[in-house]
């Protein structure tokens with residue numbers, strides 16, 4: 038079986054500085070994979086390279102065996118990969134409902150249609166409302182997304198990402214800035230909606246990481262220093278030294 | 290009655306009575322207008338308004354809906370119009386019913402837009418704006434070079450009455466042209482509205498707000514912009530066709546940068562954030578243009594001042610200001626606003642009249658023919674050499690300003706209270 042995501046020899050430099058310094062990573066279908074590492078390690082950059090937000094310097098990335106070289110973000114999305122952003126990236130002037138509905142359009146096959154009325158599609162309206170219900174924003178349905186609180190915007194960000202039902206979902210620090218109860222709720226939601234799908238997640242909250250991930254990769258200074266089952270990674274001496282020791286201490 | 294209300298509040302698809310009402314009302318108004326305003330000049334003004342509305346709505350597909358600031362939108366209207374007057378001069382025109390002619394303008398506007406849009410919609414923002422400006426300048430320059438098509442300085446004229454009669458109507462009179470124009474206005478406005486409700490129309494808003502995020506939802510921002518751009522070109526072309534039918538002449542003026550600039554002004558004045566904003570803008574602008582220009586030579590100064598004031602104080606435009614009042618009306622607190630509005634806005638108007646009086650007297654004193662000192666302003670005739678008019682206007686301006694300023698906080702306070710459900714004190 039081909040891996041959901043296969044990354045080989047990935048490198049990325051911004052000017053003189055090499056930020057991603059040769060990454061090889063294979064993420065299987067249906068796997069929940071967490072990427073952890075200190076600030077500035079290059080986790081978000083890795084996400085940006087996979088989704089073609091930035092061009093890569095060298096190496097290759099393939100999705101379900103298909104090389105993503107030269108594809109634009111929208112083309113990668115159409116192949117069934119959806120992502121969220123560390124810094125909330127929504128449509129601030131549109132209503133919360135519209136935000137989610139727009140995220141459903143392509144997935145439901147509307148493409149660039151100018152002969153369908155969006156309001157006449159039950160599948161769209163109900164689909165969007167189901168997502169709003171899941172992310173607890175049904176009450177906020179008609180507000181402009183820009184006026185939501187920070188945590189609500191984070192929830193919307195996740196809602197937009199999962200709405201289309203992509204089979205590879207990438208979340209960049211989904212619980213950042215959320216309270217304990219919100220985090221618990223969102224983790225539960227992520228668990229449900231990614232059932233049977235591939236999840237790649239950057240996360241600083243070790244409770245979330247060890248609770249959710251099937252496998253973990255530790256990224257330090259643009260290199261993956263360890264990949265494996267949570268227990269193995271936790272036990273790894275290099276990881277302890279470079280990152281986990283400090284992170285676990287901070288967490289508890 | 291209650292059950293009826295329930296079915297109306299929930300718009301779950303189909304054409305609801307509530308969403309159809311504004312359109313039915315507009316259609317009825319369009320039919321009735323010529324009975325209310327019967328003079329030929331009024332009908333001419335209404336035709337002009339209708340054309341401007343179509344043009345402004347088309348412009349707002351770019352600016353308001355798609356986030357594309359164009360400085361060259363007149364080009365598509367102009368080219369559509371030129372094609373239409375040319376057709377009027379051809380043999381085959383004798384076999385085309387006149388009411389179909391604007392469609393041809395639309396098609397040519399669309400063709401031009403589909404070529405220009407190919408490279409101009411690659412990016413929004415400054416790049417798009419600069420390209421639109423360049424293309425606008427380029428085509429305006431072509432109008433003096435390609436004389437065959439643009440007719441050089443004097444333009445191209447035609448005669449609409451050469452078409453085959455449409456159900457016996459030959460479009461000799463203004464009123465017949467009015468109904469033709471009004472019909473196209475209604476159709477175009479409805480189509481543009483419906484466009485904004487389609488998947489591509491919704492995504493146009495998404496791309497306007499955040500083009501990058503739209504890409505991560507499967508949409509190419511560029512292709513979304515391109516589609517809006519081509520559609521806007523089509524409706525601009527229709528406006529051009531209507532112009533050709535109404536005036537039977539097109540000149541370089543129809544596609545130059547001044548016209549492109551003024552449609553930006555019209556649209557912004559009305560409000561880019563609301564669908565009917567450009568309609569309001571077009572109506573107000575046309576009224577100012579036609580009525581004010583009869584009164585004063587420097588009318589464009591006032592329109593410019595109004596534009597600047599809109600940008601500074603009401604960036605959501607006239608329609609935006611109207612929309613702000615929906616909440617107080619729904620809450621029933623609008624009564625709180627009446628007095629504060631009167632005591633603030635009446636002095637403000639007096640101040641503006643005083644200022645414009647000063648400007649007019651000054652303008653007359655500087656620019657009237659030598660020896661001509663008599664002038665008429667606000668239905669009063671006087672000499673600009675007298676001191677009294679100057680004093681009166683200056684007093685109006687100063688006192689009006691002082692009163693308006695004194696009462697403005699009261700108005701703001703009332704505004705805040707009117708937007709609270711119970712109208713309570715803050």
Ligand SMILES: Nc1ncnc2c1ncn2[C@@H]1O[C@H](COP(=O)(O)OP(=O)(O)OP(=O)(O)O)[C@@H](O)[C@H]1O
Nearest residue numbers: 051052056074075076077078079080081082083123
């Ligand atoms: N567009 C860019 N241009 C130049 N440098 C960049 C760019 N994006 C990221 N970097 C640099 O790359 C490094 C890695 O950044 P990245 O955002 O990937 O880190 P991260 O692991 O996601 O960190 P955090 O945990 O803080 O989110 C940082 O030093 C950052 O300054």
Ligand SMILES: [Mg+2]
Nearest residue numbers: 080081082123
């Ligand atoms: Mg990051």
